[in-house]
Amino acid sequence: MEQNQDLSRRNFLKLSAASGALAVGGTTVSASAFAKTVPSGKIKAALPKAKGPRLVIVGGGTSGLTIAKYAKKEYPKFDVVVVEKRDMYSSCFSSNLWYSGVINLEFLADHSFLDAARNNNYIYFNATVTGLDRAARKVVTSEGEIDYDFLVLAPGISYDYEKIGVKDVGVMTALRQTYPGGFISPTEHVTIHRKVQEFEGGVFVQTVPSGNYRCLPGPYERACMIASVIKKNKIKGKVLILDANPQITIKQTGFHAAFDELYKDIIEWMPSSAVTGVDVEKKTIHTEFDTIPFDEAAIYANVRGSTLIEHLGLMAPSTKSNQKEADIDTRFYNFVGDPHVYVTGDSRPHPYSKSANTSNTEGKYIAKVLAARAQGKEIAWVSPRTVCYSMVDADPLEGISVDAGYDYDPAKDIITGFSKDTKTFEARDEAKGKATLEWARGIYRDMFDA
Amino acid sequence: MDRRRFIGICAGSLAAFTLGTQRTWAEDFRDFPRALLIDANGVPIRASDLSTEEAYLFHYPHKGLPCFLINLGKSAAAGLTLSGDPLNENGSSYRWPGGVGKSSNLVAYVAICTHQLSAPSKEASYMRYAANGSELAGDTGKIVCCAHGSVFDPVNGAKPAFGPATYPLLPIRLEHYPEDDSLIATGMAGHQLIEQYFKSYKRDLIKEFGPGTYRENVGINTVTQLLSQYSESIPAC
Numbered sequence: 175m176e177q178n179q180d181l182s183r184r185n186f187l188k189l190s191a192a193s194g195a196l197a198v199g200g201t202t203v204s205a206s207a208f209a210k211t212v213p214s215g216k217i218k219a220a221l222p223k224a225k226g227p228r229l230v231i232v233g234g235g236t237s238g239l240t241i242a243k244y245a246k247k248e249y250p251k252f253d254v255v256v257v258e259k260r261d262m263y264s265s266c267f268s269s270n271l272w273y274s275g276v277i278n279l280e281f282l283a284d285h286s287f288l289d290a291a292r293n294n295n296y297i298y299f300n301a302t303v304t305g306l307d308r309a310a311r312k313v314v315t316s317e318g319e320i321d322y323d324f325l326v327l328a329p330g331i332s333y334d335y336e337k338i339g340v341k342d343v344g345v346m347t348a349l350r351q352t353y354p355g356g357f358i359s360p361t362e363h364v365t366i367h368r369k370v371q372e373f374e375g376g377v378f379v380q381t382v383p384s385g386n387y388r389c390l391p392g393p394y395e396r397a398c399m400i401a402s403v404i405k406k407n408k409i410k411g412k413v414l415i416l417d418a419n420p421q422i423t424i425k426q427t428g429f430h431a432a433f434d435e436l437y438k439d440i441i442e443w444m445p446s447s448a449v450t451g452v453d454v455e456k457k458t459i460h461t462e463f464d465t466i467p468f469d470e471a472a473i474y475a476n477v478r479g480s481t482l483i484e485h486l487g488l489m490a491p492s493t494k495s496n497q498k499e500a501d502i503d504t505r506f507y508n509f510v511g512d513p514h515v516y517v518t519g520d521s522r523p524h525p526y527s528k529s530a531n532t533s534n535t536e537g538k539y540i541a542k543v544l545a546a547r548a549q550g551k552e553i554a555w556v557s558p559r560t561v562c563y564s565m566v567d568a569d570p571l572e573g574i575s576v577d578a579g580y581d582y583d584p585a586k587d588i589i590t591g592f593s594k595d596t597k598t599f600e601a602r603d604e605a606k607g608k609a610t611l612e613w614a615r616g617i618y619r620d621m622f623d624a
Numbered sequence: 625m626d627r628r629r630f631i632g633i634c635a636g637s638l639a640a641f642t643l644g645t646q647r648t649w650a651e652d653f654r655d656f657p658r659a660l661l662i663d664a665n666g667v668p669i670r671a672s673d674l675s676t677e678e679a680y681l682f683h684y685p686h687k688g689l690p691c692f693l694i695n696l697g698k699s700a701a702a703g704l705t706l707s708g709d710p711l712n713e714n715g716s717s718y719r720w721p722g723g724v725g726k727s728s729n730l731v732a733y734v735a736i737c738t739h740q741l742s743a744p745s746k747e748a749s750y751m752r753y754a755a756n757g758s759e760l761a762g763d764t765g766k767i768v769c770c771a772h773g774s775v776f777d778p779v780n781g782a783k784p785a786f787g788p789a790t791y792p793l794l795p796i797r798l799e800h801y802p803e804d805d806s807l808i809a810t811g812m813a814g815h816q817l818i819e820q821y822f823k824s825y826k827r828d829l830i831k832e833f834g835p836g837t838y839r840e841n842v843g844i845n846t847v848t849q850l851l852s853q854y855s856e857s858i859p860a861c
Binding site: 244247248293531535559561577599604605606607608609612613615616617619620623624 | 711737739740741742748750759760770771772773787788820823824857859860861
């Protein structure tokens with residue numbers, strides 16, 4: 175025992191010595207991991223000196239990558255740095271299609287942060303944001319601090335398990351690991367993929383939360399994809415959709431038709447069935463009226479703004495967002511009172527659909543806002559656009575879609591709802607099924623290619 | 625090939641061609657080696673035989689660059705000044721010359737959606753000319769991209785009519801020879817997008833055309849066929 179301790183102490187000393195040497199060589203990062211005497215906040219990130227106004231973008235999802243590319247195009251003087259905690263990209267959008275074998279994992283993940291940055295003249299910096307000093311305009315990361323002229327935070331969403339009655343951190347953790355929602359990280363997608371591929375029968379529960387959750391059609395589309403596997407493999411099983419909402423939240427007609435016509439004995443949809451608790455051990459889900467046993471599940475908790483927004487002190491009061499989203503200007507996205515800090519993508523408090531196409535179109539507009547403000551100008555507000563396909567059948571491919579815009583009320587300074595030119599295309603067909611794939615390819619091209 | 629057409633084709637072929645040179649939209653059209661539009665049997669296309677029901681696909685000026693030839697069945701607008709990619713710092717406006725043919729009814733555009741570069745391949749085309757209307761376009765006679773719902777108006781230089789695209793499909797310049805009703809492609813505008821396209825689709829283009837081949841000039845002839853004969857699948861959004 176003592177020997178081991180001694181060994182580890184010696185190893186520690188060796189490591190410390192090495193890290194000291196590295197620090198001398200200019201790599202301050204290794205030093206910070208070992209030498210606690212150096213306050214992490216004082217270490218500069220290993221980045222070249224900014225050649226123009228530095229725009230730091232936190233988050234390499236659809237919002238962050240779109241803004242990085244187009245801000246640089248709109249205003250080439252910007253020195254753009256994307257801070258992303260993942261070292262490997264994989265999209266959340268289109269991930270449902272993997273579960274049924276319509277696409278493979280490469281479709282989602284064969285896109286490199288490095289290539290995106292190189293093709294579009296910005297820097298990809300692999301680090302996690304841990305702090306923010308707005309007065310000094312510094313963002314603190316696990317790899318040192320970065321000075322900014324403009325900061326965009328696009329950290330996406332976090333789950334809010336308390337809203338589905340899970341207040342115990344132990345249960346929350348068990349749920350997150352065992353029955354992930356599959357609407358945030360690639361590792362959740364891998365787990366759900368395995369669950370679907372290994373499903374041998376019984377009840378597969380897919381829950382739908384209340385509120386403005388990410389990807390409104392997502393849980394229904396996923397139910398269709400799981401059901402298509404059950405149908406194809408002739409499994410004695412069903413997909414039970416426990417929906418917190420009284421109605422299917424979007425593309426109602428198209429999804430009802432798919433449930434009734436394609437998966438009559440496979441999908442059961444239960445409206446107004448908000449989850450109020452989960453017993454992970456007993457494998458039961460509680461709603462207000464029922465206790466439902468299940469064999470497998472994807473439990474989609476309510477959605478809130480990323481916890482990073484709360485940690486950095488940028489959260490809106492509950493009067494403005496009941497989902498812990500950011501306190502930002504309705505039209506220009508800057509944190510209220512600070513024209514140097516912006517929050518975009520799914521941590522915004524707007525009633526916009528939290529989806530890739532929304533963030534992609536919003537990102538192009540925000541790039542223009544930033545370019546204008548860097549030059550002391552302002553531009554007129556433009557609505558994001560939500561073009562969104564959902565696959566309802568895997569073989570043959572059949573899809574439905576929606577094309578939505580939004581209206582702004584200047585008197586109340588709020589987004590009032592969908593614009594008049596919003597259309598839904600709910601008669602499922604092969605054309606829209608195939609277009610579902612091309613829709614995603616287009617967004618990948620837009621984010622990763624020049 | 626008769627002598628006159630041969631000369632027609634050769635006339636522009638001396639124009640230097642270097643892919644990658646940054647040309648500006650302001651220069652309007654750029655000359656490329658001229659190519660006669662022929663059918664799959666090598667017979668020159670006759671303009672008056674062209675269907676008005678769907679677009680024809682040909683490659684020009686490069687072997688890997690898909691273009692649409694459309695018989696509008698009516699006259700195209702008589703030339704317009706259009707705005708190109710607003711983010712192309714080399715300039716953005718160009719002169720689209722209008723249609724060619726007996727009643728200025730023939731137009732040609734690069735078949736790459738200017739929004740997110742969706743383009744026809746042998747496997748599938750999400751871009752098509754919806755002569756008789758479509759769910760997405762509503763209206764008849766529009767070019768529709770299924771991917772995100774961009775709609776272009778071929779009568780007016782393929783200007784965006786609806787959807788997320790912010791600038792027109794790139795124009796291909798055609799010449800019509802009334803004596804034998806043949807068509808020759810002679811140039812295009814907005815070459816910068818082509819570089820983006822080649823870069824973005826490099827893997828697919830190598831697979832379909834061979835390494836480097838997609839960048840080569842088509843030569844003096846280019847095969848022109850109905851899109852439905854070229855692409856196996858054309859989702860009709």
